[in-house]
Amino acid sequence: MENALGKIEQPISLPIVEIVEETATVKTFFFKKEFDSQPGQFVIMWIPRVDEKPFSVSYDDHGRLGLSIANVGPFTKNLFNKKVGDLVGLRGPYGSWFKLKNNFKRILLVGGGYGVAPLAFLAQRAVKQKITVDFCNGARTKSLLLFKKRLTDYKVNLHISTDDGSDGIKGTVIDATNDCLGKNTYDAVYICGPELMEKKIIDLCAEKNLECRVSIERYMKCGFGICGQCCLDGSGERMCLEGPVVSGKYALKHKEFGAYHRGKSGRKEYYK
């Protein structure tokens, strides 16, 4: 809905059309609606009388939107109990996204946890653009590995790492990334995962002064730049609007990045 006063930010209630169990902890929920979002952008999901939470777009083609969601707390738990046909509200898409330049030949994608979801969406776009894609996909163990088949179908060079060696190399996504950075040269690196992991990868890129882009998750309420809940210390810029996708350089400029984030009340919560 548009009018002269600007986009109207109200959730649109849509039925869940399909639910796919991706791993022990992640399900993908599909909706029939064109959002024409970009990889790295997010939507905000409303469950009436429960809460409203942000989720990156995992799939968006042929008028089908897919969100790949980890069951981590009250909201996601409630969502995991929903069935096909149940209504939830969606608004968006919001925020900045992972951009691909036309002259790119080869790129590296580094994902951890549900961070693999937006990067899988990006990989799909990159492959369409005939860009060679290396994808470092890490998890604690095989059963938690997200989108192995999907990424194989996209024909990316998949570099899997698990802490217990149950699949791919035994080690972390950092090790896998180091390998790739040693072997190949990349036009850009795209990172999405736990913030401490993101920080390490950015540092690696910095050493090689490789251009990289990262998604910074902060607590979000409005998603449209009003509440200030998602502002980063330093620039004070809003991760729902100027972010969540920013350059590695930009991220490092903010002392908050990799150190702490703010909770619902605005209180700082430090990463361990």
Added chain:
Amino acid sequence: MENALGKIEQPISLPIVEIVEETATVKTFFFKKEFDSQPGQFVIMWIPRVDEKPFSVSYDDHGRLGLSIANVGPFTKNLFNKKVGDLVGLRGPYGSWFKLKNNFKRILLVGGGYGVAPLAFLAQRAVKQKITVDFCNGARTKSLLLFKKRLTDYKVNLHISTDDGSDGIKGTVIDATNDCLGKNTYDAVYICGPELMEKKIIDLCAEKNLECRVSIERYMKCGFGICGQCCLDGSGERMCLEGPVVSGKYALKHKEFGAYHRGKSGRKEYYK
């Protein structure tokens, strides 16, 4: 000002750029602003802390709007004391207008009092369209005759009548109209003046079943179809929106036309 909620109906304050004394009772007030109005349409003028009143457009070309106004009561009296440079508010244009068909060869315009103003505007358009224009312009006496020079400049066939014979034929605009209707054939007749005179002319046209259009003035408040002050008994239609310009046939269908109109409170006031 436009927005998705519709036109915003607020007066725009403009300085009076020129005041021309047309007759003993009529002055034309000019403003620098493009209204692209049509002959027969009206604007609503606001004098802060005084009142707001509707007036037909008399001139509208080269970004200059002219309103020819008779001094008849409190509002117009106040306006007549204003000087060039003083601000008044204007909104509009509103309402239906006098339409000219492309195939028209010759038309008859019949005006009385300030009703001559919108018809002069129409004459200017008609002449531009190479339509032969007969213009019956009636007044009680020479000094009250409106736009003799203006209409001569437009090169219309001017048929002047005054009750006292001080200019043109001695008699009423009805007599002059009868003459014209006898001598020539017209594609259409356009009428604007005191309602009883309008009624008589429409009756003449009806006899010859000649297409005619007339402007019906009713008490106006909003000008945009909300307050209902200007509704005609019969159809109940709004003279600020469906009118003021209607066909003679339409006017005659309304028992109210030529009989009475409503005042500010909605009370009926009968014509004598």
Added chain:
Amino acid sequence: MDIKTKIAGLKLKNPTILASGILGVSRSSLQNVVKNGAGACVIKSISLEERAGHKAPNMITFEAGMMNAVGYSNPGVEEAKKEFTKLKELDAPIIASIIGKDENEFAQMAEKLLPGEFSAVEVVLSCPHTPGYGTMAGQNSPENTEKITRAVRKKTKLPIFIKISPDSNPIGEVAKAAEAGGADGITAVNTMGPGMIIDIQTGQPILHFKVGGVSGPALRPIAVRCIYDIYKAVKIPIIGCGGVTYGSDALQMLMAGARAVEIGTGIYYRGSDIFHKVNKEISEFMTQKKYVGLNDIIGLTHKLEE
């Protein structure tokens, strides 16, 4: 799709009603509104004596709605009796609207205006821009609401709808007072505020009365909340009013607990056939959601809380 509704015994073929003071000045204009699909009409409010109302500008719009300070212009009850005749011949029930300075004037109005023609009466205690009336005279207090309702109740057997102000606080108390006084329903709401819009070129408030009641989209969320609160407070039916422009607006009010909705300012945005349009939009929604009648959605938001 059947979208008929019933309020206090009044049968409406659809839930859209012309709000008081918009068109509604003459019988002909009511007839024209009925032709445009209204399920019922409320006439422009009538007082004992003729009132010229405030000087113009009486109405302006702004980017979020409309403001008006008409000041209850009306020809007075005697003229009104002559104007509003043969109303039963019209295709929809016509509801009288009466105003007064105190309960006695309201009682006289009921006695003089109502007999014969009208199907119900709306008693207006809520105009925010006319000295001596409505909120400017404190008629929206629970005490005065009950007193005036009682006085009118004594004089008529017609269904009485008390039209209240969104600025009544707490609005549930005012609705209860109306119910206690014998009202058959509540019309929620009248315009809010008042507000003021200043012409910056002159520094002058545009409305001649300087302030005016705010209607249209700006009022809608407030009106929906008022309906929601009143539904919790009283058992008598509610007529929603305030910013209904689209079918979805009407549906929100029905779900909040209204049994019908009045439309005024919406005519400015969508034309006098807004009644046809809104009814069509309601029907399409009901069909899409497989509802069989308005009773499926009236008060739905409350039912979901049980």
Added chain:
Amino acid sequence: MDIKTKIAGLKLKNPTILASGILGVSRSSLQNVVKNGAGACVIKSISLEERAGHKAPNMITFEAGMMNAVGYSNPGVEEAKKEFTKLKELDAPIIASIIGKDENEFAQMAEKLLPGEFSAVEVVLSCPHTPGYGTMAGQNSPENTEKITRAVRKKTKLPIFIKISPDSNPIGEVAKAAEAGGADGITAVNTMGPGMIIDIQTGQPILHFKVGGVSGPALRPIAVRCIYDIYKAVKIPIIGCGGVTYGSDALQMLMAGARAVEIGTGIYYRGSDIFHKVNKEISEFMTQKKYVGLNDIIGLTHKLEE
């Protein structure tokens, strides 16, 4: 064009102020807003203890404005003290915003939060959607307004601005009570209502708290009228707030009697550089009309009445 202004001794380089609860959660976000042209900033309201606030949705917009029910989420006074440091290094005065359940809590807030960093304090008695606070706790009554103002006055020498509700009736009385209690200025106004918006697909109110305060264009004419009424009632200066989106909105408020204006929802429509934009629009108007300073237009509408 010089558009500086002064309120209760506070010198502002321009009349635009960030409204409380929009951005303003952290020192960095204030700095960013100052960079975008704000003449001053009010921080997000702080309470004694940490508050999570209401669950989401906390904010929605509609065709005429915005609705919110954040519910005063804030980290509590101790965290706030750590967050808001070195404020004097910022290029504009920073105004604290405090809330409390009663005069004692307000007094404690003043004692704990204000010393050192802030240039003034806004005392908020007007939130319409947080139980225990604002209008839901009757803090907008003249009695409570005076009581709370007095309590805060005892604890600070900083300029005190009492932020009042557009739903205070009559608003002049509330402003007088604040003045009597020792306030240095009035912030008019907080959000109105509350309102409710229902998702017709589910029948559910969209905001988790069901109702929320209405801000933005829908509120502006009401805010302008409140400023106009308060200007007639008190001598202390007024900060306008409510629906300022364009320079013309700010100018209306100045003419109605405000000495500065706060901007919140406008950021949604025009971005965080709305402060630069509005200041530019004000300057252009002043130039076109050959005004030399804001004092030429502050209260102009009242001067025209003399």
